[in-house]
Amino acid sequence: MIEIRALRAKDTRTSFRSGDADIDRVFQQFAGQNQFRHHLGVTYVAADGRDILGCATVAAAQVEIDELPLVVRRKLARYPLPVLRLARLAVDQSAQGQGLGLRLLRFVLQLALQMADDYGCVGVVVDAKPNAEVFYAKYGFVAVEAVEGRSDARPAPTPMFLSIRAIRDAIGNPPRKKR
Ligand SMILES: CC(C)(COP(=O)(O)OP(=O)(O)OC[C@H]1O[C@@H](n2cnc3c(N)ncnc32)[C@H](O)[C@@H]1OP(=O)(O)O)[C@@H](O)C(=O)NCCC(=O)NCCS
Numbered sequence: 001m002i003e004i005r006a007l008r009a010k011d012t013r014t015s016f017r018s019g020d021a022d023i024d025r026v027f028q029q030f031a032g033q034n035q036f037r038h039h040l041g042v043t044y045v046a047a048d049g050r051d052i053l054g055c056a057t058v059a060a061a062q063v064e065i066d067e068l069p070l071v072v073r074r075k076l077a078r079y080p081l082p083v084l085r086l087a088r089l090a091v092d093q094s095a096q097g098q099g100l101g102l103r104l105l106r107f108v109l110q111l112a113l114q115m116a117d118d119y120g121c122v123g124v125v126v127d128a129k130p131n132a133e134v135f136y137a138k139y140g141f142v143a144v145e146a147v148e149g150r151s152d153a154r155p156a157p158t159p160m161f162l163s164i165r166a167i168r169d170a171i172g173n174p175p176r177k178k179r
Helices: 021-029 031-036 098-120 128-139 165-173
Strands: 001-007 044-047 053-063 081-091 123-128 158-163
Touching: 001 098, 001 165, 021 031, 021 053, 031 044, 031 053, 044 098, 053 098, 081 098, 081 158, 123 165, 128 158, 128 165, 158 165
Parallel strands: 081 123
Antiparallel strands: 001 044, 044 053, 053 081, 123 158
């Protein structure tokens, strides 16, 4: 059974191949230290026993209001806004096309809802690789202006945004009751 859980230090990452060499290299070489030593972000993995079949790296981030789509901007204050950044999402080639990418994405959207309830979050920003833009657009992400701390990968990824409201509508979670 495939479970989605946070990366553990003893997980073996060396055999992971998504077909995107850049993502694979960062996952293999840096995901561990970024999470356990530097606390830059957390990688969640789709694990089938010892096999890592997918990964999604998230980090708290912020956007300037001018970087958001017009329709979202109108209701928000003009200071930096908290978002959850999906820095990388990938599925091992052996498991692609079986719904795992979508499962990981939904997991990340749930994390954003939790972040919104616990300490504030206006949505999810993803640095979409050119070949994955359609994947994210399918779930409602829209292209936005450059976001602070964006990737230096080439070809340049497109920052895309999905609002908390859209996530709630998509996942069907009512706002948490006041405590
Ligand atoms: C993009 C990626 C994460 C998708 O994972 P996956 O497990 O193969 O995707 P799923 O099986 O969950 O697909 C869900 C839906 O998205 C579609 N889809 C998958 N990859 C897509 C892509 N690159 N572009 C457009 N649509 C895509 C599927 O056809 C499926 O649609 P359906 O439900 O209508 O059949 C995976 O192909 C991957 O790791 N690619 C290489 C790394 C990469 O480009 N990552 C994104 C960078 S941010």
